[in-house]
Amino acid sequence: MIPPKPPSRPDHVGLLGYARRFRADILSAQPARLYRAWMAEFRTPFFRSYMMNDPELLDLVLKTRPDDFPKSDRVREGLAPLLGRSVFVTNGDEWKRQRRIIDPAFAGGRLRDAFPGMRDAAEAMVARLDPGEHEIEEVASYAAADVIFRTLFSVPITDALASQVFREFRAYQRTQPLLNLAALIPLPRWIPRPHRRATRQAARSIRDALSALVDRRAEEIAAGTAPDDLATKIMTYPDPETGHRFSPAEMVDQVAIFFLAGHETSASALAWGLYLLATHPGAQARVAAEAPADWPGLAFSDLSKLPFTRDVFRETLRLYPPVPMMVRETTGPETFRGRAAPLGAQLVLSPWHLHRHERLWERPDHFDPDRWQGEAAKESARRAYMPFSAGPRVCTGAGFAMAEGVLLLARLIAAFEVAPVGPPPVPVAHLTVRAKDGIRLRLTRR
Numbered sequence: 001m002i003p004p005k006p007p008s009r010p011d012h013v014g015l016l017g018y019a020r021r022f023r024a025d026i027l028s029a030q031p032a033r034l035y036r037a038w039m040a041e042f043r044t045p046f047f048r049s050y051m052m053n054d055p056e057l058l059d060l061v062l063k064t065r066p067d068d069f070p071k072s073d074r075v076r077e078g079l080a081p082l083l084g085r086s087v088f089v090t091n092g093d094e095w096k097r098q099r100r101i102i103d104p105a106f107a108g109g110r111l112r113d114a115f116p117g118m119r120d121a122a123e124a125m126v127a128r129l130d131p132g133e134h135e136i137e138e139v140a141s142y143a144a145a146d147v148i149f150r151t152l153f154s155v156p157i158t159d160a161l162a163s164q165v166f167r168e169f170r171a172y173q174r175t176q177p178l179l180n181l182a183a184l185i186p187l188p189r190w191i192p193r194p195h196r197r198a199t200r201q202a203a204r205s206i207r208d209a210l211s212a213l214v215d216r217r218a219e220e221i222a223a224g225t226a227p228d229d230l231a232t233k234i235m236t237y238p239d240p241e242t243g244h245r246f247s248p249a250e251m252v253d254q255v256a257i258f259f260l261a262g263h264e265t266s267a268s269a270l271a272w273g274l275y276l277l278a279t280h281p282g283a284q285a286r287v288a289a290e291a292p293a294d295w296p297g298l299a300f301s302d303l304s305k306l307p308f309t310r311d312v313f314r315e316t317l318r319l320y321p322p323v324p325m326m327v328r329e330t331t332g333p334e335t336f337r338g339r340a341a342p343l344g345a346q347l348v349l350s351p352w353h354l355h356r357h358e359r360l361w362e363r364p365d366h367f368d369p370d371r372w373q374g375e376a377a378k379e380s381a382r383r384a385y386m387p388f389s390a391g392p393r394v395c396t397g398a399g400f401a402m403a404e405g406v407l408l409l410a411r412l413i414a415a416f417e418v419a420p421v422g423p424p425p426v427p428v429a430h431l432t433v434r435a436k437d438g439i440r441l442r443l444t445r446r
């Protein structure tokens, strides 16, 4: 069975086509030829944009000359009410300084410290679930938020401030339109953008609750009573080059992105992974068979004993990359595949297209976890797989997310058999790739 992707539109995208798609969901607005093209240029009166699927161009933008292709101010402006000047939106020296402080907290060895929090969240997830029908994105969001709070602040999602952040965040999401062209490109300011005020208010409420969590932690650090979790590590680690530590205000910006990037994305991947297993019972049986017997005693290193579950999670990130597209901007004139691109051109890097590209993957639309053991997929993965982006701006939480994804998937499938309910879900892009009307699954206790 081929998992669903949204219906493609006709091949040609002219200016009028673009205008019509302006408010359409960005995934269903994609013409079929983009799953075959190495590059596509879009010209409009306001901007020039280049969608890049050529692995050499992606290397150029993300790895060889990343400083020449920063995130645009527009990305920062759009997310500033929630994220302030967090590592996700800054560029240049400010961004480098922030990564020097944050990266060590997520480095391999430190992930081992975060693992018990993930494991407790996985146990809490299955303890909460009853057999029967569930909207699984909801279940996945709550579980992923629980993971973030337990690993970042050593509190479960049931903590008063944590559950307040989760609630406020859902309100924020409701103010967000689908991720459409308007959200990605530099349009003139006079073009109205919906929900702006509601978005700002919701963002303020989230930040107030996050500030309270950060302030509480700052007091614990001062009193010497702080637990050694991700928040403490990041708040106490000095930049090795300047000695600077994040102030509580700077930390709120960073915590906001850990929460946003860390829970929305993982929840999306977990929900689609469960859907793929529900529709592929053979693969589901193999995940259940390799699951360990002793969950509460599980150690970080035991995850390496779940190779098939890991391949299922990798394949899920290929077919449903939670971050479907990224945007960068040129800072000078460039030539891409023989075509001249002006200063300020928008570069759209699309895991969504790259991962289903007909010239880069065999049977690109098929769910086939075993492909990850073959040489062909290893080569495709090297050139055409970037669910976490690539180069110096690669996702800080990639290792964290792989451990969490494999653990939660394995834990849920060990406890329940899952089966699909109703018509296949249609993927759409909100902040991450979600199903248009949710994903309904029936859970039966094993």
Ligand code: HEM
Pocket (backbone or CB within 6 Å): 087, 088, 089, 099, 257, 258, 261, 262, 263, 265, 266, 269, 321, 322, 323, 326, 327, 386, 387, 388, 389, 392, 393, 394, 395, 396, 397, 398, 400, 401, 405
């Ligand atoms: C399956 C889960 C995840 C996926 C697919 C994912 C994907 C991504 C992608 C594609 C980017 C690059 C975006 C861009 O350059 O425009 C990114 C950046 C980032 N992610 Fe993740 N992410 C995941 C989980 C996490 C987690 C768990 C955390 C932290 C707890 C996290 C923290 C970040 C941060 C801080 C950045 C900004 C890095 C920078 O710009 O330097 N992510 N993520």
